[in-house]
Amino acid sequence: MTQPFDFDQIVDRHGSDSLKWGIYPPEILPMWVADMDFTSPPEVLTALHQRIDHGVFGYALATQKVTDSVVNWLQQRYDWTIDPQWLVWLPGLVPALHAACLSYTEADQEVVTFSPVYPPFLSAPKTCQRPHRDIPLTRDHGRYTFDLQRFDDQLTDKSRLLLLCHPHNPVGRAFEKQELTALAEQCIKHNLIICSDEIHCDLVLNHTRHIPFACLSEEIAQRTVTLMSAAKTFNIAGLNCGFAIIPNPTLRRQFNHAAQGMIPHPNALGYTATQAAFTQAEPWRQALLEYLRGNRDYLLKEINQRLPMLTMEPVEATYLAWINVSALEDYRPAFFEQAGLGFSAGEPFGDNRFMRLNFGCPRSTLEEAMLRLEQAISPR
Ligand SMILES: Cc1ncc(COP(=O)(O)O)c(C=O)c1O
Incomplete structure (x- = not known):
């Protein structure tokens, strides 16, 4: 039986010690460094609580x-x-x-x-x-x-x-x-x-x-x-x-x-x-993979249908999408940041025509990101 894990739940990471969220002002949605916005598996949390309770x-x-x-x-x-x-x-x-x-x-x-x-x-x-x-x-x-x-x-x-x-x-x-x-x-x-x-x-x-x-x-x-x-x-x-x-x-x-x-x-x-x-935590991992597949497929559909000036590589593994943004007039990281989006710039990876988007997040976060992206780059 599949366990009911809730990957849709938004966990507010503002004001926590999160590197991903902490380097940006609140109006920017961070989708860069490779960690996810989900809580860890419940079994991991229980084990950590027990270890903390030991106190030494x-x-x-x-x-x-x-x-x-x-x-x-x-x-x-x-x-x-x-x-x-x-x-x-x-x-x-x-x-x-x-x-x-x-x-x-x-x-x-x-x-x-x-x-x-x-x-x-x-x-x-x-x-x-x-x-x-x-x-x-x-x-x-x-x-x-x-x-x-x-x-x-x-x-x-x-x-x-x-x-x-x-x-x-x-x-x-x-x-x-x-x-x-x-x-x-x-x-x-x-x-x-x-x-x-x-x-x-x-x-x-x-x-x-x-x-x-x-x-x-x-x-x-x-x-x-x-x-x-x-x-x-x-x-x-x-x-x-x-x-x-x-x-x-x-x-x-x-x-x-x-x-x-x-x-x-x-x-x-x-x-x-x-x-x-x-x-x-294997049942949690299986549920996570299913959720990430859904995010990946959603992202691919959005890019193909709503944002065809971008091209996305097939994501066979990871929760990271490698997206070619070079057809845009402006694809500097600052352009996306002005649109409220904190992506990883492609340049440190060795190709500045791309940006990397982390989709290890609730679907609603991804939807918000797609909306912002569309508003920023679609001709009005
Ligand atoms: C391929 C690869 N290796 C290593 C790391 C980081 O590993 P660690 O945090 O254990 O140094 C990452 C993080 O994104 C990664 O993608």
């Missing part, structure tokens, strides 16, 4: 229970059997992207990315003072995919680490097995280590199954660091808890060495929430 918040460690919750989740969801020893707990995945750059490349070795992509992928190599080679995604039948010919042509013996976003933020692709396998072959050919950020893997909206990159073969598992977290799916990003899965002991040791003293332990409440989410 000293340094935390990953208990057997939270470790088991991850192991079982990966087994059930992805048929991926992991050894608990492969787990490295993290307070966030962005620090892990940086630790990967530092651990797996020498100063003259290249970090490779596919753009457009979540901005820290593009900034991490620079921050870590590593050369960066970007291979733009290409189009196949109207969908973004890897340009493996260009990848093969442009990589050199200095290319060492691929930062892969899978599923992909912002283009919304849930990559298919044959695309992943072809990419994996290239990674082996060029002797790359892969850091596969799979934070959105539990948010696949089309009815396909996510394939962790490390599951493609044993050879790939041995050269892949997978980053995951319950943060996006269960809306607990502010609780700072995620993990890396690193089957290869040498890669694990190198990663831990780079993280030592730099990357703190996860938050105690983050462990609690992660465990409750992975063990009790």
Whole structure:
């Protein structure tokens, strides 16, 4: 039986500690940073209340229970059997992207990315003072995919680490097995280590199954660091808890060495929430996916019918829409802000012709956003 979860309910985040809402004045509807305007699953809230009632918040460690919750989740969801020893707990995945750059490349070795992509992928190599080679995604039948010919042509013996976003933020692709396998072959050919950020893997909206990159073969598992977290799916990003899965002991040791003293332990409440989410909140997740599919379909229809000067990429995963706004006379972020809309500008992702819209919100919020957008851009 489906549980009655109310994703239509408006939770007022004004005046809370919300980054998404806090940077704008009240007249702007924020639809940028990737968290959702929904309360977390009731089971997660109950577990957090119990943990708070305990009253002592000293340094935390990953208990057997939270470790088991991850192991079982990966087994059930992805048929991926992991050894608990492969787990490295993290307070966030962005620090892990940086630790990967530092651990797996020498100063003259290249970090490779596919753009457009979540901005820290593009900034991490620079921050870590590593050369960066970007291979733009290409189009196949109207969908973004890897340009493996260009990848093969442009990589050199200095290319060492691929930062892969899978599923992909912002283009919304849930990559298919044959695309992943072809990419994996290239990674082996060029002797790359892969850091596969799979934070959105539990948010696949089309009815396909996510394939962790490390599951493609044993050879790939041995050269892949997978980053995951319950943060996006269960809306607990502010609780700072995620993990890396690193089957290869040498890669694990190198990663831990780079993280030592730099990357703190996860938050105690983050462990609690992660465990409750992975063990009790699957019905909530299923209901969420259904709601997000409805939001995505509504958005697509609105854009096709009411706002045909915009084009939206097919969203196969995530709650983020990547929208081409370049047909508008003015598509600077300030233009949308004047219309009362706080979108993510495309430029930091590597393509300023687009903007990213976060539809992880009640339908009525999305409807209001479409109204404002129409009023701002339709000829009067
Ligand atoms: C692909 C990707 N990786 C990482 C993050 C952020 O992860 P964290 O908050 O764990 O650092 C995001 C957030 O939007 C993301 O989209």
